[in-house]
Amino acid sequence: MIRIENLSKQYGATTVVDAVSMEVERNTITVIVGTSGSGKSTLLRMINRLVEPSSGRVLIDGKDTRSEPAHLLRRRIGYAIQGHGLFPHRTVAQNIATVPHLLGWSELRIGARVAELLRAFQLDPAEYAGKYPHQLSGGQQQRVGVARALAAEPSVLLMDEPFGALDPIIRSKAQDDLLDIQRRFGTTIVLVTHDIDEAFRLGQRVAVMSQGRVLQYDRPAALLTRPADSLVARMTGLADRALRLLSLTTAGQIATPGSAGGPTIAASASLRDALSEILWHGAESAQVVDERGAPRGSLTVAAILAHGRPE
Amino acid sequence: MRRAARIDRLGVLLTVAGAAALAFLPFVVFKHNRILPGDPLGLFAALPAPAAYACVATLILAVVTALGVGHAKTRFIVALVGIAVVAFAIAMAGTALTPPGNRVVRVAPGAGGWLLLATLVLMATDALTRLRPRPLTRVLLLVLCAVAAGFALGHGVFDQLSIMREYAVNAGRFARELHVHLWLALGSLGAALIIALPLGILCHRVPRLRAGTLGALNMIQTIPSIALFGILMAPLAALAAAVPLAAQLGIRGIGAAPAVIALFLYSLLPIVANTVVGLKRVSSAAVEAARGMGMTPGQVLARIELPLALPVILSGVRIVLVQNIGMVTIAALIGAGGLGAFVFQGIGQTAIDLVLLGAIPTVAMAFAASVLLDALVETLDRIPP
Ligand SMILES: Nc1ncnc2c1ncn2[C@@H]1O[C@H](COP(=O)(O)OP(=O)(O)O)[C@@H](O)[C@H]1O
Ligand SMILES: [Mg+2]
Numbered sequence: 001m002i003r004i005e006n007l008s009k010q011y012g013a014t015t016v017v018d019a020v021s022m023e024v025e026r027n028t029i030t031v032i033v034g035t036s037g038s039g040k041s042t043l044l045r046m047i048n049r050l051v052e053p054s055s056g057r058v059l060i061d062g063k064d065t066r067s068e069p070a071h072l073l074r075r076r077i078g079y080a081i082q083g084h085g086l087f088p089h090r091t092v093a094q095n096i097a098t099v100p101h102l103l104g105w106s107e108l109r110i111g112a113r114v115a116e117l118l119r120a121f122q123l124d125p126a127e128y129a130g131k132y133p134h135q136l137s138g139g140q141q142q143r144v145g146v147a148r149a150l151a152a153e154p155s156v157l158l159m160d161e162p163f164g165a166l167d168p169i170i171r172s173k174a175q176d177d178l179l180d181i182q183r184r185f186g187t188t189i190v191l192v193t194h195d196i197d198e199a200f201r202l203g204q205r206v207a208v209m210s211q212g213r214v215l216q217y218d219r220p221a222a223l224l225t226r227p228a229d230s231l232v233a234r235m236t237g238l239a240d241r242a243l244r245l246l247s248l249t250t251a252g253q254i255a256t257p258g259s260a261g262g263p264t265i266a267a268s269a270s271l272r273d274a275l276s277e278i279l280w281h282g283a284e285s286a287q288v289v290d291e292r293g294a295p296r297g298s299l300t301v302a303a304i305l306a307h308g309r310p311e
Numbered sequence: 312m313r314r315a316a317r318i319d320r321l322g323v324l325l326t327v328a329g330a331a332a333l334a335f336l337p338f339v340v341f342k343h344n345r346i347l348p349g350d351p352l353g354l355f356a357a358l359p360a361p362a363a364y365a366c367v368a369t370l371i372l373a374v375v376t377a378l379g380v381g382h383a384k385t386r387f388i389v390a391l392v393g394i395a396v397v398a399f400a401i402a403m404a405g406t407a408l409t410p411p412g413n414r415v416v417r418v419a420p421g422a423g424g425w426l427l428l429a430t431l432v433l434m435a436t437d438a439l440t441r442l443r444p445r446p447l448t449r450v451l452l453l454v455l456c457a458v459a460a461g462f463a464l465g466h467g468v469f470d471q472l473s474i475m476r477e478y479a480v481n482a483g484r485f486a487r488e489l490h491v492h493l494w495l496a497l498g499s500l501g502a503a504l505i506i507a508l509p510l511g512i513l514c515h516r517v518p519r520l521r522a523g524t525l526g527a528l529n530m531i532q533t534i535p536s537i538a539l540f541g542i543l544m545a546p547l548a549a550l551a552a553a554v555p556l557a558a559q560l561g562i563r564g565i566g567a568a569p570a571v572i573a574l575f576l577y578s579l580l581p582i583v584a585n586t587v588v589g590l591k592r593v594s595s596a597a598v599e600a601a602r603g604m605g606m607t608p609g610q611v612l613a614r615i616e617l618p619l620a621l622p623v624i625l626s627g628v629r630i631v632l633v634q635n636i637g638m639v640t641i642a643a644l645i646g647a648g649g650l651g652a653f654v655f656q657g658i659g660q661t662a663i664d665l666v667l668l669g670a671i672p673t674v675a676m677a678f679a680a681s682v683l684l685d686a687l688v689e690t691l692d693r694i695p696p
Contacts, residue, residue, distance in 0.1 A: 050603055075605030085600030089618050099604050149604075158603075 001026045002047065002156065002188065007056035009042050009212075016042045018212035019056070024205075026155075029182055029189045031203030033196055033235075039212040040192040044158050047190065048077045060156060075099055078157035078187070082164040084145030086133040092118070092144050093129035099152040117147040120181065139170040143177070150185065159191040163198065175201055196236060200244060208232050221248050225310035242308040247272040249307050251288045255297035260285035267296050271304050278304075321437055322377035329370065329430045337421030339404045342473070344415050345662055351421055357404035369396040370427070377434055383441040390435035395459070397427050402463075405471035419473040419664060446686035453682045473664040474671070481653070481668065489672065491567075492649035495642060496635040499571045503578030503631065508624070510579070511586025512612070521587065528580035536573060536638055540645045543569035570642035577638065578631040585627025589620030622692040629684035636677040640669065 002024040009017040017039045024030045032040045045051040047058055049070040058065045065073055086095050093114045100110045115125040121143040133141055142162065149157055162178075163171045175198065182189055193199055199206050200220045207217040216228035224241045227233035237244055251274045252267030262283030265274050267290045278286050278301055288296040337351030355363045369392065376389040405418040420428075444452070469475045478485060514521040534542070548564025550557050562568040593616050601611045617624075643651030650669040657665030 045603075048603060050599075071605045071607050073605070074603060079600065079603035081596060081600060081603070083596045085594070085596035085603075087597050087601070087615060088594065098601075098606075102605055102610075145600075148600075 001061060002190070003059040003062075004043075004047070005057050005059070007043070007046055007058065008054050009039070009046060009051060010054045016212050017046065017053075020212075020214050021056075022207060022214060022217050024188060024190055026188050027186045028204040029179075029191060029202050030205045030207065031199040032190065032192045032207045032209055033199035033203075034194065034209030035235075036194055038209045040194075040209055041160050043209070044160055044190060044192050047156075048074045048079060048158055050074075050079075075102055075152065076154055076156075078149035078152075078154040080146050080149040080157070080159045080162045082161040084133075084141045084165075086141055086145055086148070088133055090132075091129065092123075092131050092133070092136070093125075095133065095144060096148045096151050098148060103152055105152075113151060113153075117151060120184065121147050121177070123147075138166060139174065142166060142170075142174060146178070146181070150181070150187065153185075155188060157187045157189045159189060161193055162191065164193075171198075178202065200236075200248065208235055210235075221245060224248075243272050246270065246275060246304065246308050251286070251299055252290070252296055254303055254307065255288040255299050256303070257297045259287060259295065260298035260300065262286040262298075264289055265299070266291065271307055274299060275301070275304050317381075318378055319381070321434075322374075322379075325377050325430045325434055326374050329374070329427055332423040332426035332430070333370070336423030336426060338423045338427075339401060339408070340419050340421045341408055342417040342419065345417055345473075345476075345664070346660070349417070349419070352404070352408075353423075354400070358400060358407060362400065362403055366396055366400045369393055373431065373434070383438045387435055387438035387442060390431050390438060393431040394428060394435065397424065397431065398463075399468065402469045402472060405469070405473075409471045414476075417473040417476060417664070418471060446689045449682055450686045453679060457679070474667050477653075477662070477664045477668045481665075485653075485668070488648055488650050488652050488669075491647070492636075492639050492651075492673070493676075495567065495570055495574065495639045495647060495649055496632065499574035500578055500628070500631055500635055502571070502575045503582055504628070506575075507579045507582035508586060511583040511624075512590065514583060514587050515590040525580070525584060525587070528583055531576045532580050536577070536641050537644070539573045539576065540569050540642070543572055544645070547572075565646040567647045569645055570639070570647035574635050574638060574642070578635065581627040581630040581634075582624070585623050585630075586620065589623030590616055592623060593619040622688050625684060625688045625691065629681060629688065632680045632684060633677045636673060636680060640673055 004020055004022050004024075007017060007020045008015065020043060032043060034040050042051055046053045047060075047065070049065060060077075087098075090098075093111075096114045096117055097110045100113060105113075114129065118125045118128055123140065123143065128136070128140075128144075133144070136144065142165070146159075146162065149159075163174050166174055178189075179202065181187075191202060193202075203220060205217065206220055206223055208215045208223065210231060216223060216232045218226075223232060223236050224245045227236060233241075247270040249271045250267060251265050251269050251271060254271070255267065262285040263277050263281045264287045265277055267288050269277075274286055278284070278299075285298055285300045288299055290296050333354060338354040339352050339357045340349035341352055341357075342349030354366060357363075358366065373389055373393040376386055380386055380389075401420045401424050408418050409416055439452075463469065464475075470479070510524065514524050531539075544564040547562055547569055551563050552558075597615055597619070598611060601615045602608075606614065639647070639649045640651035640654055643649050643655055650673050653669030654666050657663065657667075657669065
């Protein structure tokens with residue numbers, strides 16, 4: 001668990017991060033979203049002390065981050081950035097091995113970990129371990145960047161716009177992969193983005209930032225249904241907030257037993273996609289099936305619509 | 312028309328130059344003693360007929376290749392063979408023209424001989440440029456040429472030529488001056504590296520220092536070397552007079568001290584500037600990631616920044632090394648020694664062969680240093696930035 005207490009950063013007379021307090025739950029993805037220049041990166045970089053706070057403190061698992069030298073702290077915290085930051089003169093395997101090396105792991109353990117991570121990111125170790133970053137596609141480079149950040153099994157992973165340089169299709173795939181990886185390794189992730197869609201898609205909790213302050217820190221649905229102020233409402237998208245809300249719930253979550261007519265929909269599909277599919281078929285309801293095709297019940301338009309407004 | 316289009320332009324130029332050299336300029340010069348101007352001799356006057364014909368046959372082969380063969384490797388090999396044959400022919404002329412036991416008469420390559428060699432060298436370098444050999448191949452070629460030259464010199468092939476007669480007289484001194492030459496060039500480079508690398512890193516880290524430092528170093532670069540030697544003489548002489556220890560260490564107004572200091576000062580700019588440029592070229596995302604993953608500042612510098620800047624820094628070192636090898640020659644004027652001593656002594660005595668004894672090894676060393684460091688830079692730069 002990361003506890004941020006009254007954290008501020010001033011550069012000269014300008015306050016870039018202004019008395020931020022928040023708690024990041026263990027084993028979750030927390031997203032910090034805000035416009036460019038709102039202080040997101042500075043807040044994130046104060047967690048691993050790439051930026052030293054002007055005041056306030058950060059506790060990780062109850063321990064003040066200033067109780068050890070900054071470089072030792074950083075070796076325990078994963079860090080992935082936009083444009084991956086891979087070392088161009090080192091192979092993929094050497095890049096991933098960076099922190100394990102700094103920590104003095106044995107070569108055997110490092111080799112096994114590198115292979116494990118490459119496979120977890122769908123890169124065949126035999127083919128990719130010896131390649132140099134410039135020989136990879138943008139999506140592969142980004143995956144290696146995240147693999148490198150996870151190499152020493154950190155309990156916390158900080159990500160600063162990690163998918164910012166990817167085109168939309170690869171980006172969407174990278175987001176799915178991150179959700180998978182998070183479930184698999186149980187890492188506590190703090191991710192910074194300026195993309196509200198990305199925030200809603202990834203974040204179990206989302207902090208909305210503006211001008212150095214956290215305006216609201218809440219579950220995505222709560223940001224939509226109970227925005228703290230008009231700025232949050234505008235930033236989370238006034239016009240399509242109902243549809244955004246629908247995309248936060250899956251068909252499987254609200255399916256009721258029994259069968260009805262209409263198209264067949266995967267349990268993992270969002271209500272937004274389910275509604276679209278039902279409209280497309282001119283139906284009033286849909287069948288919900290799990291990934292093996294077994295029936296999970298049915299879903300009516302009325303039930304979907306009930307989820308598109310604040311309770 | 313199609314035939315004409317296939318004739319190599321450079322080949323035509325080289326053929327014309329080579330033919331003119333052979334027809335109108337002396338192949339070798341025969342001098343009755345070391346100082347007097349000599350008698351010009353053509354190829355056939357200088358060599359026994361069979362040797363002269365063999366030489367002409369080789370040159371015809373070179374002409375045919377230069378004009379009509381596009382294959383770069385063939386052109387390169389033929390040019391090399393041509394260089395070897397012409398050099399050997401000049402050496403043979405020396406042996407043939409010198410009466411046995413006579414140590415007074417001198418035989419030297421004539422303008423025609425030099426020009427022939429020059430055209431063949433041009434043909435070889437042109438072919439080499441087209442071949443674009445890998446760095447390792449270039450180094451191997453250099454070693455091969457050095458071994459061939461060393462072998463010929465070791466077996467006394469050129470011993471009857473004037474320049475080698477100068478060498479024979481000065482052999483002991485030549486080794487000493489060569490030693491001094493290399494020490495001055497490499498020593499000032501080493502001292503410059505010790506200062507310039509940290510200075511370059513500092514200029515990169517502290518942008519405010521950059522303009523001032525580079526400006527000052529730039530100004531030093533514009534002072535002519537003779538003037539800089541002169542500027543250094545007075546303070547160093549005063550230092551030696553005031554501090555006996557300095558004098559004991561060999562610091563004087565003339566000699567090695569002002570030479571090394573001047574070369575050191577000239578060496579700073581290329582290394583500092585290239586270090587700054589090289590470090591600036593390093594991806595800031597890579598540096599940020601390195602810091603973010605817990606490398607100490609020293610580790611970031613040693614493992615990320617310097618390795619990635621190294622090719623650029625080394626090309627600065629290349630500039631300095633080539634520049635120093637050449638400039639040490641001038642330091643002989645202030646009594647620092649080195650191969651320049653032969654050059655200036657030769658000029659004083661109007662003994663052109665003594666000048667060449669100093670100049671040719673200097674050029675060869677500068678060339679070799681340039682090839683070696685170029686190859687190193689290119690090899691390191693293979694790893695993409
Ligand atoms: N080292 C610094 N010195 C001065 N100002 C800075 C520094 N780093 C960031 N800032 C300023 O702080 C503000 C917030 O920056 P940042 O945290 O990078 O924003 P974001 O990541 O939300 O785009 C920006 O206005 C930026 O110009
Ligand atoms: Mg940012």
